Amino acid sequence: MDGSPRLAGRMRLCVGLAALRRDVWLAIFWVILVAFFILGILHRAQVSAPFSPHALDDAKFSLPQRPPKNGFPRSPGRERFVTTQRDVFLGGLLAKGINIASCRCRYEAVKYRNPSSYKPSPYLLKKLRNYEDYHRQCQPFSHGYNNAIPSLLSNNGNTKTSTDCKYLLYTPVYGLGNRIITLVSSFLYALLTRRVLLIDKAGSFSNLFCEPFPNSSWIIPEDFPLKNLYFNRDDPHSYGSLVKEKGNLSSLPSFVYAHLESNYGEEDAKFFFEEDQRALQEVTWLLIRSDIYYAAGLFLNTDFQPELFKLFPEKAVSFHHLIRYLLHPSNKVWDMIVRYYETYLSAGSETLGIQIRLIEQYNVPFEAVSEQVLNCTFKENLLPETAKDSAQKVVEKSKKKIKNVVVTTLFPGYAEVIKNMYLEHPAASGDLISVHQPSQEQKQVMGNELHDIKAWTEMNLLSFSNALVTTAWSTFGYVAQGLGGLKPWILLRPERSSYPDPTSCYRDISMEPCFHQPPKSLIEKMTSGGDKVARYVGQCIDAEGGIKVYDLEI
Incomplete structure (x- = not known):
């Protein structure tokens, strides 16, 4: 009987401990349940939040x-x-x-693109950020733009505007390569002269690219007062005509057209000279049409040189920096680029780009061009030699590397020559050579959207290369080498009376495009002005009579 109360107490204690353990486990269960609920809410909020x-x-x-x-x-x-x-x-x-x-x-x-080892200067970065602010302040339908429109409508040199905004209107002409190099030239000119660059939406040109400037547009609006931006060199609004008529530069109208196509006259070419640029600085609306890389001519203007040298301490990278800044494929084009690369090129360890541009009037035999391409790539060790007989040993590798070759040309057959060569005979290096040609359009169709999309796609694919072979005079090749930061090997094109030496290809002196057919007066200035004028501009390898920007150490 004495142990009964003690036993009862022990029983009550056991029951209490059991209840306590039950309550603790229940509390832990609810804490875990609430924690999962909160995490679920946070996850849904993160997924649904817009990208910043x-x-x-x-x-x-x-x-x-x-x-x-x-x-x-x-x-x-x-x-x-x-x-x-x-x-x-x-x-x-x-x-x-x-x-x-x-x-x-x-x-x-x-x-996809190999990193560039050419670093932009701090001054260029500052200049670009300042330009973006200026563009945003003066873009279409801004207060500054609206205040500048009356001077365009009156086109009177005496019309005063209450705006700091001045404009460079750009209208594209000819093939895509020409349009791109002239657009980059125009942007450089806009940077140097503090103008807002606006481009004509004519055709599909603007659909190929993203808008380059944050929170603003570079497209000329549809309600722009000038409905037709195509002027010819003899138009009364052209700078050459105004020089002929006025004989002095004291009072230019508020709208001027600068004709910078390769058929310009000497009066048009005055655009490149110091006194003329000072006069044009007062013009509110300047329209430029060109088919050449006229940026090289700006380096011969002594008024521009101090600014150019601060922007580009390495002179021969100006095109490389500006095209990478300005021109980005639109999402539609980018999708095509990525699909092609991932499907055909992603397995390769390195890529050789070969761009072949045939000029119809020279009518060069297919075999001559093929021989020139193969001899060039073998001589410069861009492609491995083949093991053409059983006595020639192939290097055995535990893991064979795949080397891509991307051939871009309007015509079929050239890629097949390289492909069949390595199918019939293995590369002596032991590597596997994978050859691709994205398209074969047969002929150039200017202004056709699909044709331009394919061309812009191929320019970008070539820019992913580790080494590049291009054709002399080709603006298509200039774009690819600028995007990729590559000094190409150049296939010389035939003269009118003879084919080039089958082994004739030369390494270019810089990745800058060549300024084809510069005006005679500019060449005279370059050759007579001494080192102060021409120290960074010289003759092109690929185009006789052309000039290009290079660095002294090259």
Whole structure:
């Protein structure tokens, strides 16, 4: 009987402990349940939140490390590097804050194009950010733009405007390569003269590119007072005609057309000279049409030189920096570029680009062009020799490398020659050669949207190369080498009376385009002005009589 109360107490204690354990486990269960509920809400909020462009402001993409690309010769002082971190904004060249959905190429191109070792100058970056602010303040339908329109309507040199905005109107002509190099020239001119660059939407040209400037447009609006922007060199509004008529530059109208096509006259060519540029600085609306890389001529203007030398301490990279800043494939074009690359080129460890441009009037036999391409690529060690007989040993490799060859040309057959050569005889290096030609349009169709999309796609694919072979005089090749930061090997084109030496290809002196057919007066200035004028401008390798920008050490 004495143990009964003690036993009862123990029983009550056990029951209490059991209840306590039950309550603790129940509390833990509810805490876990509430935690999962909160995490679910946060996850749904994160997924549904719109993309903020500032989320990538300081981002660098981490990419799988690619194999070292040792198969192609490197330019002196131009070592490419492999990195797991790729700078999305190209060393500050690209502005931050543009929504990725509006232009995916801006954020994704670093995954496909080899990094550039040419760093933009701090002064160029500052100049670009200042230009973007200026463009935004003066873009179509802004207060400054609306205040400038009356001077365009009156076209009177005495019309005063209450705006600081001045404009460079650009209208594209001829093939896509010509249009791109002249657009980049026009943007450089706009930077130098503090003008807002606006482009004509004529045709499909503007559909190929993303808007380059944050929170603003560079398209001339549809209600622009001038409905037809196509003027000829003899038009009363052209600068050449005004020079002939006035004989002095004291009172230019508020709208002037500068004719910078290769058929310009000497009066038109005065555009490049110092006194004329000072007069044009007072013009509110300047329209330019061109088919040449006239930017090289700006380097001969002594008024522009101090600014140009601060923008580009390395003179021969101006086109490389500006085209990468300005021109990004639209999402429609970018989708085609990525699909082609991922389908055909992604397995390769390195890529050789070959661009073949045939000039119809020369009527060069197919065999002669093929021989020239093969001899050039073998001589410069851009393609490996083949093992053509059983006695010639093929290097055995535990893991064979795939080397891509991308051939771009309007005509079929050239890619097949290279492809069949390596199918019939293995590469003596032991590598596998994968040959591709994205299109074969047969003829150039200017202003056709689909044709231009294919051309712009191929220019970008060539720019992903580690080494590049181009054809003399080809603006198509100029665009690819500028985007990729590549000094190409140039296939010389035939003269009217003879074919070129089958082995004739030469390494270019810079990646800058050639200024074809510069005016006689500009050449005279270059040759008579001494080092002060012409120290960074010289003769082109690929185009007789042409001039281009290069660096002294080259």
